[in-house]
Amino acid sequence: DARVTQTPRHKVTEMGQEVTMRCQPILGHNTVFWYRQTMMQGLELLAYFRNRAPLDDSGMPKDRFSAEMPDATLATLKIQPSEPRDSAVYFCASGARVEQFFGPGTRLTVL
Amino acid sequence: DQQVKQNSPSLSVQEGRISILNCDYTNSMFDYFLWYKKYPAEGPTFLISISSIKDKNEDGRFTVFLNKSAKHLSLHIVPSQPGDSAVYFCAASVQGGSEKLVFGKGTKLTVNP
Numbered sequence A: 001d002a003r004v005t006q007t008p009r010h011k012v013t014e015m016g017q018e019v020t021m022r023c024q025p026i027l028g029h030n031t032v033f034w035y036r037q038t039m040m041q042g043l044e045l046l047a048y049f050r051n052r053a054p055l056d057d058s059g060m061p062k063d064r065f066s067a068e069m070p071d072a073t074l075a076t077l078k079i080q081p082s083e084p085r086d087s088a089v090y091f092c093a094s095g096a097r098v099e100q101f102f103g104p105g106t107r108l109t110v111l
Numbered sequence B: 001d002q003q004v005k006q007n008s009p010s011l012s013v014q015e016g017r018i019s020i021l022n023c024d025y026t027n028s029m030f031d032y033f034l035w036y037k038k039y040p041a042e043g044p045t046f047l048i049s050i051s052s053i054k055d056k057n058e059d060g061r062f063t064v065f066l067n068k069s070a071k072h073l074s075l076h077i078v079p080s081q082p083g084d085s086a087v088y089f090c091a092a093s094v095q096g097g098s099e100k101l102v103f104g105k106g107t108k109l110t111v112n113p
Helices: none
Strands: A005-007 A010-013 A019-024 A031-038 A042-050 A053-056 A065-071 A074-079 A088-095 A106-110 B010-014 B019-025 B030-038 B045-051 B056-059 B062-067 B072-077 B086-094 B101-103 B107-112
Touching (some): A010 A019, A019 A088, A042 A065, A042 A074, A042 B101, A074 A088, B019 B030, B019 B107, B030 B062, B072 B086
Parallel strands (some): A010 A106, B010 B107
Antiparallel strands (some): A005 A019, A019 A074, A031 A088, A042 A053, A065 A074, A088 A106, B030 B086, B056 B062, B062 B072, B086 B101, B086 B107
């Protein structure tokens, strides 16, 4: 049963702390996406990779967010320093064509 | 500037009746459209899609209709079941087979027994 996994599922941290979210895409999928879901904006694309190379990170606040794929089985999204406005659910998704498969999300709360 | 709009934040229907969820788009370069369903505390899951060369695609109780001239698509669920209660997202991809999807803000469907 292939699925996208994300860790941690929940994270509560204080403003100014570093947060790292991890994603394991489905084996064989060559595109990986990071989304953020908020009540106001819905699902926003933050960044995506194809064959581990970053293709588009225009949705990401560059001063504090960074996304990487150290290898084909791991994608990371890092926020440093975190701020209360970063509180949201962060989803990772992977795909081989247009259809994307989502992980369960990381619910981040920054106090 | 929202390129994919779901103007109804919520919809409530009776079990057994038809649910119609609507989606409008502004970018004429979109050529592939998808619907995702999302339950609380889970990620969105793919439901059904349609290419711009078609105007209808059906899969069991779910049918998606596309009206390109109006830049409008809709998802019909017949008959609606309580298990269909979820948030439904409309998404579109730009011409050229890009994997990048643009999502609407979602419509929360409640099916009452």
